Amino acid sequence: MSHLMILSVVTFAYFASFVLYLFRMIFGKELWGRAASFLAWAGLAAQTLALLLRWKASYDLGIGHVPLSNLFESMIFFAWAIILIYLVIEWRTKNRSIGVFAVPLAFLAMAYASISPDINNRIEPLIPALQSNWLTTHVVTCFMGYASFTVAFACGLLYLLKNLDKSNTEKPSGFLGKLPSLVMLDALIYQSIALGFVFLTIGIMTGSIWAHYAWGSYWSWDPKETWSLITWLIYAIMLHARYVRGWRGKRLAVLAIIGFVCVLFTYLGVNYLPGLHSYLQ
Amino acid sequence: LLKKSNPLWSFFSSVKLTIVLLVLIVLVFITATFIPQQDTAQKFVWLTDLYHSPLFYVLMGLLSLNLIICSINRFHVSMKQYKAPYFPEPPGIFENLPQSQLIIANKEMNKVSATIESSLKAKYRSVRKIDTKKGRVFYGERGRFSIFGVYAVHLSILLIIVGAVIGSIFGLAADINIKEGESVNVVNLAEGKGIHQLDFSIRCDKFIAEFYENGAPKTYRSDLSFIKNGQVAYQESLLVNHPLTFEGLRFYQSSYGTSPETKAVVTYTMGSKKSGEIVLAAGDTFDLPEQNAKVTVLRVEENIMELGPAVNLKIISPKKDIQFWVFKNIDDIKAANPGLLSKVPLFNPGLFRPLVFSLNRIEQQYYTGLRVVSDPGVPLVAVGAALMIAGLMIVFFWSHQRFWVRMEQEEAKIRISVAGRSNRYNAVLQRQIDNLCKRIGQELKA
Numbered sequence: 001m002s003h004l005m006i007l008s009v010v011t012f013a014y015f016a017s018f019v020l021y022l023f024r025m026i027f028g029k030e031l032w033g034r035a036a037s038f039l040a041w042a043g044l045a046a047q048t049l050a051l052l053l054r055w056k057a058s059y060d061l062g063i064g065h066v067p068l069s070n071l072f073e074s075m076i077f078f079a080w081a082i083i084l085i086y087l088v089i090e091w092r093t094k095n096r097s098i099g100v101f102a103v104p105l106a107f108l109a110m111a112y113a114s115i116s117p118d119i120n121n122r123i124e125p126l127i128p129a130l131q132s133n134w135l136t137t138h139v140v141t142c143f144m145g146y147a148s149f150t151v152a153f154a155c156g157l158l159y160l161l162k163n164l165d166k167s168n169t170e171k172p173s174g175f176l177g178k179l180p181s182l183v184m185l186d187a188l189i190y191q192s193i194a195l196g197f198v199f200l201t202i203g204i205m206t207g208s209i210w211a212h213y214a215w216g217s218y219w220s221w222d223p224k225e226t227w228s229l230i231t232w233l234i235y236a237i238m239l240h241a242r243y244v245r246g247w248r249g250k251r252l253a254v255l256a257i258i259g260f261v262c263v264l265f266t267y268l269g270v271n272y273l274p275g276l277h278s279y280l281q
Numbered sequence: 282l283l284k285k286s287n288p289l290w291s292f293f294s295s296v297k298l299t300i301v302l303l304v305l306i307v308l309v310f311i312t313a314t315f316i317p318q319q320d321t322a323q324k325f326v327w328l329t330d331l332y333h334s335p336l337f338y339v340l341m342g343l344l345s346l347n348l349i350i351c352s353i354n355r356f357h358v359s360m361k362q363y364k365a366p367y368f369p370e371p372p373g374i375f376e377n378l379p380q381s382q383l384i385i386a387n388k389e390m391n392k393v394s395a396t397i398e399s400s401l402k403a404k405y406r407s408v409r410k411i412d413t414k415k416g417r418v419f420y421g422e423r424g425r426f427s428i429f430g431v432y433a434v435h436l437s438i439l440l441i442i443v444g445a446v447i448g449s450i451f452g453l454a455a456d457i458n459i460k461e462g463e464s465v466n467v468v469n470l471a472e473g474k475g476i477h478q479l480d481f482s483i484r485c486d487k488f489i490a491e492f493y494e495n496g497a498p499k500t501y502r503s504d505l506s507f508i509k510n511g512q513v514a515y516q517e518s519l520l521v522n523h524p525l526t527f528e529g530l531r532f533y534q535s536s537y538g539t540s541p542e543t544k545a546v547v548t549y550t551m552g553s554k555k556s557g558e559i560v561l562a563a564g565d566t567f568d569l570p571e572q573n574a575k576v577t578v579l580r581v582e583e584n585i586m587e588l589g590p591a592v593n594l595k596i597i598s599p600k601k602d603i604q605f606w607v608f609k610n611i612d613d614i615k616a617a618n619p620g621l622l623s624k625v626p627l628f629n630p631g632l633f634r635p636l637v638f639s640l641n642r643i644e645q646q647y648y649t650g651l652r653v654v655s656d657p658g659v660p661l662v663a664v665g666a667a668l669m670i671a672g673l674m675i676v677f678f679w680s681h682q683r684f685w686v687r688m689e690q691e692e693a694k695i696r697i698s699v700a701g702r703s704n705r706y707n708a709v710l711q712r713q714i715d716n717l718c719k720r721i722g723q724e725l726k727a
Contacts, residue, residue: 125493128501128521194677205666214522216533216654221332223314230310237303244296
């Protein structure tokens with residue numbers, strides 16, 4: 001079975017997992033949640049296998065390189081990282097509620113990668129600028145950062161949803177009662193942002209080191225560089241607002257959503273601005 | 282203390298200012314990415330070079346000042362935390378503890394005391410004890426240094442800013458194009474800042490561009506010789522991602538191209554005698570000594586009249602002056618158009634009898650584009666980057682955790698209370714307390 005076929009099965013598995021998380025939320029039965037987690041773990045394992053197969057396939061073509069070199073491969077890795085970070089949090093907190101927001105985001109990334117006509121899924125050889133050992137560390141750290149921010153975004157949405165419920169009625173109704181407590185969501189938003197911030201910092205720095213070797217300058221004010229710095233600053237503002245000014249809860253949730261919009265623009269929106277990082281040309 | 286009452290000082294020591302400045306910087310960046318930078322045709326010139334505009338410099342200057350003053354202002358608070366005494370424990374810390382943090386021991390006092398001490402020592406530093414009215418209190422802690430993590434991050438940002446300023450003042454960035462076989466000792470400074478004379482010259486011995494089957498570039502390589510005082514001092518191949526360093530300057534493979542000048546490689550035969558290859562550009566001349574004639578190349582064409590590469594020659598001799606074309610694919614052209622040469626003598630490569638010219642090939646001349654850089658700020662930026670990562674790891678993944686354990690006689694038994702405080706994450710602290718209780722309980726049983 002080719003890795004592309006496995007990836008389409010994985011896309012379906014993530015969708016099914018999302019539906020099961022939804023059932024868990026609607027019917028309130030943990031059985032649905034267990035099935036959803038199982039599918040997500042199975043999808044993650046299959047996707048890992050598919051990534052390894054794609055890596056091997058590139059060597060069979062004689063142009064061997066790590067599968068992190070174009071928009072398709074980065075999108076697939078993004079989905080992989082979202083599922084990985086989400087499942088680790090699910091396992092650590094023993095709570096499946098975030099799944100209903102996190103898993104569909106991974107599904108969307110997978111689906112977009114396979115459906116969008118702009119995205120080419122062929123294994124392509126590396127152009128000279130990409131032939132560097134920094135490719136792997138730069139892409140892996142950046143996307144682990146993006147994925148952490150995505151999980152923070154999911155927690156932020158959940159927080160606002162739960163908060164909405166609290167302001168409407170005294171007693172938590174139906175599935176909203178099953179959501180993690182606001183205090184816990186607040187802690188999860190903060191922790192995933194802290195993790196993402198460290199990854200993004202390392203990602204920007206490995207990118208700078210690479211640029212130093214490839215272009216002769218560690219910083220060129222390329223739109224992607226500038227937007228990664230904007231994202232970094234937004235999260236830095238958020239962390240300061242929390243530490244020093246004691247921002248918590250709803251404000252933090254809103255900032256997690258704003259931060260995620262910046263992440264998306266850094267990743268995809270920037271491709272429509274001229275610059276050195278454009279994947280689309 | 283005088284500083285505290287100074288309104289300017291309190292203005293710069295506010296975190297509100299930090300947040301406002303960061304938001305303004307973000308807005309500058311967003312504007313800059315949507316307006317193409319360095320497009321001087323724009324009306325508002327400063328808007329097209331925001332990263333070098335006074336507005337941006339002022340914001341960065343204010344941010345640096347804010348960062349320094351905030352850090353100084355908070356430093357004594359951190360110092361106080363750092364020097365915090367081990368005893369007495371924070372008031373009320375042993376009150377209302379959950380059952381899980383209480384242990385009842387049936388052993389004698391000395392043994393229990395030794396057990397608590399060894400359990401603390403197994404995981405924590407600065408373990409000590411004190412006897413109070415309410416019993417013996419033990420202390421242990423970890424991560425005291427993490428209080429200073431935030432200063433490492435702030436210092437790292439300042440180092441990076443200083444490194445960037447040093448680089449922009451004392452650094453050099455320039456571009457050179459060198460044709461194959463030629464050498465250059467003058468470089469064009471970036472952003473049209475003029476030229477810079479090198480005290481050595483660089484020769485491009487060969488430029489190679491390789492392509493994959495799908496047409497995407499595979500390798501760009503320049504074989505360079507660095508020549509000093511007329512001698513080759515260093516010879517190396519330059520590839521993308523693998524810069525070269527010579528005399529403190531770094532050289533990068535940044536572009537390539539073909540020079541407008543194309544060269545023709547021509548030979549001629551006279552009877553059975555064949556000449557060597559002659560390489561010529563338009564305007565070049567060469568002599569034919571036997572005929573007492575002089576040949577001038579008028580044009581070199583890569584593809585003329587869809588008939589392929591050709592060269593237009595003019596021969597001046599005592600007998601006559603003639604002009605004609607020499608096609609590379611003359612045999613194919615003759616085969617496709619029988620009788621062509623008698624109809625169009627201009628296309629006859631043997632028009633200047635008894636010589637017959639042939640065009641072997643047209644040579645595109647490559648030039649390599651190099652970027653030349655020297656940035657004395659790089660080491661400082663690198664140190665700043667490493668410090669920032671270390672600092673962030675400390676800030677996010679460490680915390681100052683302090684533990685107090687009290688042991689008191691309660692009738693025939695000994696009651697042990699375990700409590701802790703952390704400057705961050707209570708979840709992590711709770712796990713530590715639970716583990717500590719478990720360890721004390723296990724060691725008491727053993």
